[in-house]
Amino acid sequence: MLIQFKFKNHKCFYDETFLDLLATQEKRHLESTINVNGYNILPVIAIHGANASGKSSALEALDFMFELIKYSNKTDIKNNLPANPFLFSQKSADENSEYEISICLGDYEYRYGFSLNKQQIDEEWLYVKKFAINTKASQKTIFERSNNKVTFGKNYAKYEKTWNLFGKDIIINTNKLLVLSNLAIKEETGILRDIYDYICKFDFKLASEFQKASIDILTQDDSIFQKFQNIINEFDPCLLGIEIVPVETEEGEKYIISGIHKNIDNSKLPISIPIHKESDGTIRLFGIIPRILKNLENGGLLCIDEIDIKLHPLLFKKIVSMYMDKTINKNNAQLIYTSHSTFLFNSNTLRRDQLYLVEKDNTGKSKLYSLSEFRDLRADADYEKKYLTGQFGAIPYEK
Numbered sequence: 001m002l003i004q005f006k007f008k009n010h011k012c013f014y015d016e017t018f019l020d021l022l023a024t025q026e027k028r029h030l031e032s033t034i035n036v037n038g039y040n041i042l043p044v045i046a047i048h049g050a051n052a053s054g055k056s057s058a059l060e061a062l063d064f065m066f067e068l069i070k071y072s073n074k075t076d077i078k079n080n081l082p083a084n085p086f087l088f089s090q091k092s093a094d095e096n097s098e099y100e101i102s103i104c105l106g107d108y109e110y111r112y113g114f115s116l117n118k119q120q121i122d123e124e125w126l127y128v129k130k131f132a133i134n135t136k137a138s139q140k141t142i143f144e145r146s147n148n149k150v151t152f153g154k155n156y157a158k159y160e161k162t163w164n165l166f167g168k169d170i171i172i173n174t175n176k177l178l179v180l181s182n183l184a185i186k187e188e189t190g191i192l193r194d195i196y197d198y199i200c201k202f203d204f205k206l207a208s209e210f211q212k213a214s215i216d217i218l219t220q221d222d223s224i225f226q227k228f229q230n231i232i233n234e235f236d237p238c239l240l241g242i243e244i245v246p247v248e249t250e251e252g253e254k255y256i257i258s259g260i261h262k263n264i265d266n267s268k269l270p271i272s273i274p275i276h277k278e279s280d281g282t283i284r285l286f287g288i289i290p291r292i293l294k295n296l297e298n299g300g301l302l303c304i305d306e307i308d309i310k311l312h313p314l315l316f317k318k319i320v321s322m323y324m325d326k327t328i329n330k331n332n333a334q335l336i337y338t339s340h341s342t343f344l345f346n347s348n349t350l351r352r353d354q355l356y357l358v359e360k361d362n363t364g365k366s367k368l369y370s371l372s373e374f375r376d377l378r379a380d381a382d383y384e385k386k387y388l389t390g391q392f393g394a395i396p397y398e399k
Contacts, residue, residue: 001041001332002301003102010097011057012366014086024353024372028379032324034332038133043323045336049358050396054366055338059303063204065099072181077173080118088364096122104131105194120175148175159183201300215255217290224293238262284310299331307337342384357394
């Protein structure tokens with residue numbers, strides 16, 4: 001599970017920025033949090049803010065980090081690294097961007113991060129400590145990197161030999177390769193592999209993303225397919241289900257996707273409608289629900305940008321409530337989403353530490369903060385009213 005994400009010098013975020021999923025001392029909705037050895041971890045984070053404030057960029061920073069980790073072993077060292085420094089300054093282009101996650105796997109917390117520019121990975125680090133509220137266990141070093149010098153903790157010397165192979169026998173210049181990624185794929189089991197596998201489970205969905213992932217999920221998992229059918233039928237009783245039929249073409253295998261509807265003339269002969277002729281809401285459901293169901297079934301982290309687009313508020317609420325319900329979210333899945341809808345911006349659904357805001361100042365710098373930072377905010381206050389009247393910031397500027 002993700003405990004914390006920290007980053008700086010990424011797109012519209014110049015200063016060090018924190019997204020914290022470790023619950024505060026607030027008692028509201030405590031039953032929905034994920035308890036691990038005395039700590040409570042949040043299953044859902046909602047990010048709100050004005051247009052162009054940086055909501056999407058906050059999620060993209062996490063996606064950038066995880067994608068770089070997943071594909072570092074395929075990096076062409078002749079190319080520049082895909083750094084994304086702060087956009088509105090020449091100075092920031094020459095500074096390192098930094099990314100760090102803290103995750104809980106089993107009974108341990110792993111803190112991993114790196115700093116980079118287009119030319120190289122400047123620093124990289126991985127630490128571990130016991131994750132239990134009543135322990136005083138100290139943090140141990142798995143490895144530390146400064147420029148191209150990597151040192152390993154005394155209990156992890158086995159990794160040193162493997163890493164040295166990259167520099168001596170396989171690749172002369174390793175300054176664009178991540179240590180974690182390239183060592184993890186060399187072991188079937190172990191700490192690095194566990195961290196790498198967790199990151200590879202991560203899924204990030206943009207509002208406009210194509211539906212191929214949904215097709216893959218629904219055609220490969222009958223259980224998820226049936227759950228998906230139940231959900232869409234619940235919110236549209238006339239829509240009996242979705243049919244996905246493979247067909248062979250000259251370009252290879254493709255799929256015909258159709259909605260199956262009730263036929264008012266003959267109940268025994270339902271009507272099939274191509275997916276592109278379905279309502280925007282149904283198409284949106286097809287693009288988003290399979291990934292949510294897969295995430296809930298397998299665990300891990302899912303980020304969705306503009307989750308509420310073309311969804312009825314009650315369906316939006318149902319999605320969030322599934323993550324908050326331990327009888328459904330049995331594998332400790334986590335959801336981070338951005339939204340313009342304030343339908344769930346209230347204490348009846350979410351805790352203060354689950355509601356984040358993004359505000360951009362007049363220099364182009366974005367700031368991410370949660371309602372828990374407002375010390376005098378009562379748990380039973382009208383969050384939505386206070387937000388829309390500007391008391392929390394993060395709303396469009398008025399001229």
